[in-house]
Amino acid sequence: MSPIELPPVSERVRSLHAQMTLDEKLAQLVGYWVDQGDELVAPMAGEMATSTKYEDASAHGIGHLTRVYGTRPVDPVERAAWLWAEQRRLREQTRLGIPAIVHEECLTGLAAWKAATFPTPLAWGASFDPALVEEMGRLIGGSMRELGIHQGLAPVLDVIRDPRWGRVDECIAEDPYVVGTIGTAYVRGLQDAGIHATLKHFVGYSASQAGRNHAPVHAGPRELADVLLPPFEMAVRDGGVRSVMNSYAEIDGIPVAASEELLTTLLRDRWGFDGVVVSDYFSVAFLHTMHAVAEDLGEAAALALAAGIDVELPTGDAFAAPLAAAVRSGAVDEALIDRSVLRVLDEKEELGLLDETFDAPPASIDLDTPEHRAVARRLAEESIVLLSNDGVLPLDARALTRVAVIGPNADSAEALMGCYSFVNHVLAHHPDVPLGLELPSVVDALRIELPGAVTDVVRGCDVSGDDASGIDEAVAAARAADVAIVVVGDRAGLFGRGTVGEGNDVDDLELPGLQRLLLEEVVSTGVPTVMVVLSGRPYAIGWSVDGPTAPAAVVQAFFPGEEGATAIAAVLSGREAPSGRLPVSLPRSAGAQPYSYLHPILGGPSEITSADSAPALPFGHGLSYTAFEHSDLSAPAESETGADLAVTVEVRNAGERAGVDVVQLYARDTYASVTRPVAQLVAYARVALEPGESALVRFDVPIGRLSFTDRTGSRVVEPGDIELWVGPSCQDRETSTTVRLVGPVHEITPSHARTVGVSIAEAARR
Template sequence: MTLEEKLAQIVGYWVDQGGEVVAPMQGEMATSGRYEEATAHGLGHLTRVYGTRPVDPVKRAEWLWAEQRRLREETRLGIPALVHEECLTGLAAWQAATFPTPLAWGASFDPGLVEEMATLIGDSMRELGIHQGLAPVLDVIRDARWGRVDECIAEDPYVVGTIGTAYVRGLQSTGVHATLKHFVGYSASQAGRNHAPAQIGPRFVEDVLLPPFEMAVLDGGVRSVMNSYAEIDGAPVGATPEYLTDILRGRWGFDGVVVSDYFSVAFLQVMHAVAADRGEAAELALAAGIDVELPTGDAYLAPLAERIRAGLADEALVDRAVLRLLAEKEELGLLDETFETPPTSIDLDSPAHRDVARRLAEESIVLLTNSGVLPLAGAGADAAPRRIALIGPNADSAEALMGCYSFANHVLAHHPETPLGFEIPTLAEALRGELPDAEIAVVEGAAVEGEDRSGIPAAVAEAERADVAVVVVGDRAGLFGRGTVGEGNDAESLDLPGVQRELVQAVQATGTPVVVVLLTGRPYAVDWAVDGADAPAAVLQAFFPGEEGAPAIAGILSGRVAPSGRLPVSLPRSAGAQPYSYLHPILGGPSEVTSADNTPVLPFGHGLTYTTFERTGLTVAEPTVAAGDSFVVELRVRNTGERAGTDVVQLYARDLVASVTRPVAQLLGYRRVDLQPGGEALVRFDVPTARLAFTDARYRRIVEPGDVELWVGASCAEKETTASVTITGPVHPVTNDDERYVLTEVITRSGVARQTEPEAALRA
């Protein structure tokens, strides 16, 4: 291969890039030249063929198949291009299904269902000739002010890792490579600002930020990783071999391909100033371990070629990257593909897509509070309210149901003349279908953003005439200043945007029972809505639940669906309490030596149901366990209410005395358990002691002997049934061979039905 042919294989080309802003500093960075010239020597990646503008999938597939044939027949080496797309909430393409956002995946606590979703996404992608998906996001949430919270799964690394790995398994089972984002440190930025420095220590990186990626590499077998834009303690990740080579490849044995986040190679010059020009930036990135520059070849083409020919960079770095990329193409079958028959029809939003979208939406919605007003049809249709005031800016909005990386909010927002291309009922439409005998009056009241209060009196008047008022408030997802949450939409305040709090409180003052529905991409500081005598009668939290989100919410409001979601992130007290995680040491919580209270309004794992559960008899099979081995924990869960429901059984631990400070609570395992009224289940957790591993004072990953407190409750803050175990023996150094992931099983009381977690959920 000539140098030009090598470089062509380690860059992408953004064929349809236009004026729509869908990536940071997009207009300033794309400099790859005309497509025909850029592909004269071949091409590594085609960037977002389907996902940059609304295109008919079948017609676009015809173009893609023809273009792949051209690359085979008209370039000297005849190597087709690898096609990548965004797929965080479903394939980001026109007419494709839009699933709940990742924060909703976390709220479901259901890795198996997330794996089902990812399999459907992968099937659609493979049918359209797409080979790599830029998902999942495995950043651990640290600060609710950060705009990209809705793209993340949870504030707990174990939940992020198990659910993220399930996504990887599902997508890759279809022959599409998943891409882990954003490795590493991106979500730990200062003040919750996008692209801000991360001033964090190596132990925090090791014990909190790396484990989800480690799970996806070791247990998910992920084939691609994307670097983070972040700089950690002054070292940009994209120029730091410690992360992209030493840890990823050396320690974990990753043998796939590392791709750059969009323009991040050029950012080494432009935003980090560790490179004098694009050529030096390219050399730094290649040396660090970034194999492919996306979305275009701003640095890896002419600037790098010039540097190599000047004797300033070693061509061996290019050879290493090219071999990795070619191995990936061979693994995907691209080197043998003839691209003769493009699809002539395709259903990107089939009944199977909608079924999974519905179930995941239903499982993800969290009932925060309920004084008894819900369910609205609690005693049957005759008891349902006759007149409902449906109020708020998100009450009749489809866009409010979708996240930042949905095609609708990411791309179609720039094409208002184009229909969505799939069905997504608003809550107003869904509630009318759910309660056909009720008179439902819809009043906006106020916008998501802005200071206009002129609509509030009409909302108040309608509430005064109603039996119940449902007020639907929250976010509008977008990018870089368009919207209230999403990439580049960071917040200085965690108050509801605009005058939405005033709208809720004005309706609440009428005396009509009020149900607040929060449709958001981040948790907001809504202590006024969940606590105190003046709080609304009930509050539902929905994190952008997708195309079936409105029927799911309507079903929970009516009582047809039992709420089962749990908070994957603590409900914050204020913006001033950020960053916050329930995984804090003693000094990270409230104390008598500070007047600032960071106790969340509602804790991680909280979520109500329409029934009640009793958790009893937590026992450990053996009181001691050798460091490096596993121990078995059992408890009984009983549905003590009058309705069927789902409990999310959460097992927590605290290492009481350790050589470095440890969290006051740590999730060891979780399991969804469905029970009929009066039903009882025995839940068993097989817990590897490596789940309690940490980085010691010498920066070794170890399991340390000592006493461990265990408990199960309705959240991390509730110790309903407790036990203890003592880890014994010498310190155990953790290796890649250690089992670190909890296995659970449920045995019904009758002993007839025996259920085990899907393998993906078990070993994730």
């Protein structure tokens, strides 16, 4: 066995490490969940709850404090005072005086009481706006830093493979480039504010069998390399992320938590990651209890540590006493522990913890400032996708005297929030505690947006269940109105407490409960009906965009957050034009899953099967209140396999009102040594245009965007024809051209940039 290589660190860190006993070392490699109780806010949390008292667990110091603000509804200022005092205790009353890293969830904003709640990541993807996501990340990081938090457990860079999976709302898109660019933007924003971002879930978690949580993953090495890994690589190489969290998954029989190939050889040796790998909650113990690759917790700890996991979260079930016993028995080389301890101490030095005095906790703090809300509103507005529209939208407020607002999500603030929002993740266990935020519902926002109309509110049915007793009342309200707005969709929660979210996987993709029946009954009245879907996954609602029971318009909003209702009302009224695009295909049916627009020829519909896998609406689809035209796509007729490509296209607003287009550049490698997708997004840009205005959009596309993993496992660009096109979705070719790549097979090296450069020049005004 080769000797364990220790990481390079400062002399200060090396000196501190040299003083440590084994117990003091192990204390730095575990977290402690001070507030853990009976609430189910993590998988199997109750079953894995530690019986060790905090005073005993932290006698030699502690690596992490787990979710100090995010486990129960605690007043932020009061909790900060406790935290500052506790950090002083660790500094003054433990032998080496090393403070703890405090980590929190921050997927839709800081998961703490009274903190701003932003749109869910699937909405980030629908916005196609990395710059705004980076701005959001910076605001979230600023709030965390004020509260003495150091590490955020986000973003999720899992590429969506199957919408039946409950955690789809935590993901950004089904396209790895969109996931990578937007996820990396979030990393930059959070880390600019001094918070270490944590990529999760590395890797393969979203490709689980049949869309089931914690199920086996059967991805081959090419799917892993070309689809699932690129977002993580971008965030490591381009984003400089400081922490990574392992996936719960097993890939081809090997749990990721025990995979040295992934956690060390790939992540560190090939990609150059030099931060800290933390375990997903209880995943080290799961090597024993769920994967059964370790006979006990000590063996589980040894496997995880050797693979490359440095810190066990949220507690020390395996890395504390069981690992100590394994080291003392000689079963585990203490050098493995030294390697991880040095990484943790290096991180604490980088965060400033070794010099922090903790003498001035905040006396007051606003976690939901006007700036937070402004960014939350902009992101919500940009993420709303107009799926269909027969002209009923935008609503003519002057002509409306009575509006029926119907549906289980119409008057619910919780329906605007994702699974990892504090409202749905924690407050659901504390029904008597106020939300702590201004959270208008869709009804509230429409009453403000349409002040001249009487608003009748009828629930009609619940999100789930089979009680149809309220549908007749909903139909009557619709008949009496000028327009009916039916708000349907999901309720996010955990492990059965909801219709989507962690552990809430499904075996069909119909709208839950009786919501389709409610919608069809309202449509049957003949009153113009607008369907608003508030959901955390795309549903099989093709019937709503094309068919005899289709409403006049369908609007998709993926859990748009605290300002989501205001954004929806603004889009319905026309005060804001919709500009969101589908970051995931709208499924035809559950039976057509798993499906990805990145499929090879055999993955699409054909004459040799009676099953149709084509989605109801394609990736990239989204309508506007104006019309955009794309023309004159231009690229070199011939280019070297190792040369980047300059591609230009003209986009024109041919409508009568201002709008934002998401210009989408797709490519197809017509013939290659391995099968290739029939379409692949290689670049995108948001372009705002006034009526009649045109712009010339230039994409500087790194040749690596056209690379793939060949039969030898190398990432290459091969000579041959590449079809390029721009259109309103992946399947619509509005303007196209072909580039012939010439020269030898070109192997892509890490030095190649992975992000496309975009420039937009005014071409003409008419």
